[in-house]
Amino acid sequence: MKSLANAPTASATTLGPLPTSFGAAFFDAVVIGGGPAGATAALELAKAGYRTALIERGGRIKPCGGAIPPRLIQDFAIPRHLLKAEISSARMIAPSGRIVDMPIDNGFVGMVDRDEFDEFLRDRAAKAGAVRITGQFEALEDGHGGTRTIRLKAPSEINSPTGSHFAERIEARLVIGADGARSAVARQALPRQKPVPSVFAYHEIVASEGSSAEPAQGRAARCDVFYQGAISPDFYGWVFPHGETTSIGTGTAKKGYGLRKAVTDLRAASGYADAQTIRREGAPIPLKPLKRWDDGRNVVLAGDAAGVVAPASGEGIYYAMESARIVAEASIAFLATGKAEALKSARAKFMVDHGRIFMILGMLQSVWYRxxxxxxxxxxxxxxxxxxxxxxxxxxxxxxxRASPAAHARILWQNIGHYLGWRPA
Ligand SMILES: Cc1cc2nc3c(=O)[nH]c(=O)nc-3n(C[C@H](O)[C@H](O)[C@H](O)COP(=O)(O)OP(=O)(O)OC[C@H]3O[C@@H](n4cnc5c(N)ncnc54)[C@H](O)[C@@H]3O)c2cc1C
Structure with a gap:
């Protein structure tokens, strides 16, 4: 049988009718999950001219504080209108109630609403040629001639340039699992991996007006971060303004911890007890990259599915998009050569670029959040x-x-002094 795994691909600009293989819609790459990671991977593959499908189940807004750094805004060309707030300082709140303000000297942290942000990214991928499929991934099966068959839960709508089709099976030369924490793709394609440490985060979205604390303009450009055992025994609590709404949340790795009560207390402490509640939602945050991202054949993971969220901060949007960009690069090399080794290079490249910061943040969390x-x-x-x-x-x-070595040495000395209790808090 002729191998489809290395079949030549048509350019996205010449996409004709939806190609099929043995009765199933056929793509070079199928990306499962249309969050920041999946939409970024689909965009890059479609831009490179590969027939790409992006499968998103829809129907749920991703629970998320929505804080993004300037590096993300710049590298991934995020338009300013998606920013609901621009944050110019953080307020750290200690167990004693002591407040330390951390102003940002140059620049700001952006706040996005995930319903709008994710849809913008998916739409951008579609405009670059990716075919959007609204459906739920169910199972990964061996396809014909080395390809993979993706089985969907029910016949799902494929929005191709030639119109809508319905399909329950899709065939692809390459599958990217970007279906978030507790990824079903990871479970099926890389079943022997150990689960990575994670926290469960829960937040409430409330109307910003109606708070009894401070005038709204005092809070509109400031994040509050609570380091208090009563709010989280091993992570932190937050109040993130998003213009008309505010995200108030916390997280923990401790099973059975009362996250709802902690958020109720946080709302009371920040003056949002009576503010109108718009949504209550939670989700796990993985805090360590998986040991392997690829199955050695033609499946590779990105974003939360690959465990790439920074420890201590829980920052995952930038790392989801950055890992997806690297995974897309590796996928393009795989599609061009058929060599599975190319997929392996994605994790290695990500760890060279970001492994050190993950290690430092992991140490910070395990030392100071205890x-x-x-x-x-x-x-x-x-x-x-x-x-x-x-x-x-x-x-x-x-x-x-690369601050002065003297500043680094002084900070290290200060850390040791505080850790050992030589210095007063
Ligand atoms: C409460 C909370 C607050 C957070 N706050 C921040 C923050 O302020 N800043 C920050 O940077 N990070 C934050 N994070 C982390 C951040 O949200 C994630 O790291 C990021 O969303 C990861 O992106 P992703 O694309 O990998 O996964 P996701 O955003 O989870 O996207 C996965 C997508 O796959 C889809 N999907 C899942 N299963 C299937 C299936 N079977 N079939 C089809 N589609 C499927 C989902 O619908 C979803 O759209 C927070 C997380 C939580 C839980």
């Missing part, structure tokens, strides 16, 4: 202007600052 005594000291360290500058620089621009 008790209120340590949290108090962690917030005290954040008073230091050099700490503030380094923190913002690594978050905003995704690079570890």
């Amino acid at each position: 008790s209120d005594w340590l949290r108090e000291r962690f917030v005290a360290i954040c008073r230091d202007r050099d700490v503030q500058r380094l923190t913002w620089e690594s978050y905003m621009h995704k690079r570890l600052s």
Whole structure:
């Protein structure tokens, strides 16, 4: 039988009627999951001229605080109109109630609403030639001649340039699993992987007006971050303004912890007890990259499915898009050569670029988030202007600052002093 795995591909610009193979719609690449990772991977593959499908089940807004750094806005050309707020400072709140303000000197953190943001990304991928499929991935099966068959839960609408079709099976040379935390694609294609550590995060979206705390303009450009054991025993709580709405949430790895009560307390402490509740929702956040992202044949993972969320901060949108861009590059090499080795290179490249920051943040979380005594000291360290500058620089621009060695040494010494209790909090 002729192998389809390395079959030549038509350019996206010459997409004719929907191609089929053994009765199933056929694509070079099928991306499962239309969040930031999936939409980015689909965009890159479609731009490279490959017949690409993007499958999204729809019907649910991804629970998310929506904070994105300038590096993401710039690298992924996010239009300013998608930013619901531009944040110019963070307020860290210690267990004692002590407040440390961390102003951002140059720039701002953007806040996006995920319903609008994700749809913008999916639409951009479709405009570049990706075919959108509204449906739920169910199973991955071996296809014909080395391809993969993707089985959907029910006949699903394929919006191809030649009109709508319905299909329950799709065949592809390559599958990208971008279906989020607890990925079904990862479970089926890479079944022997150990589950990665994760927190469960829960937030409530409330109307920004109606709060009894401060005038709205005082909060519109400021994030509040609560490092208090009563709000989270091992993560943090947040109040993120999004213009007309505000996300108030917290997370923990502890099973059975009362996240709803913690958010109720957080709302009361921030003056949002009586604000109108718009949505209540939660989801897991994986906090460690999976050991393998590819199955050695033709399936590869990106975003939360690959576990790429920064420890300590839970920042996942940038890393989802960045990992997807790298996975798309590796996929293009795979589609051009048929060599499965190309897919393996994606994780290695991501870890070279971001592994160090993940390691530092992992250490930070395991050292400072363990008790209120340590949290108090962690917030005290954040008073230091050099700490503030380094923190913002690594978050905003995704690079570890080359600050003066003297500043690094002083910060390290301060950390040790606080950790051992030599320095007062
Ligand atoms: C409460 C909370 C707050 C957060 N706050 C922030 C924050 O402020 N900033 C930040 O950077 N990160 C934040 N994160 C993390 C961030 O949301 C994720 O890391 C990011 O969304 C990962 O993107 P993704 O595309 O990999 O996965 P997702 O965004 O989860 O997208 C996966 C997509 O796949 C679809 N899908 C799943 N299964 C199937 C299936 N079987 N068939 C078809 N489609 C399917 C889903 O509908 C979804 O659209 C937060 C997470 C949570 C839970």
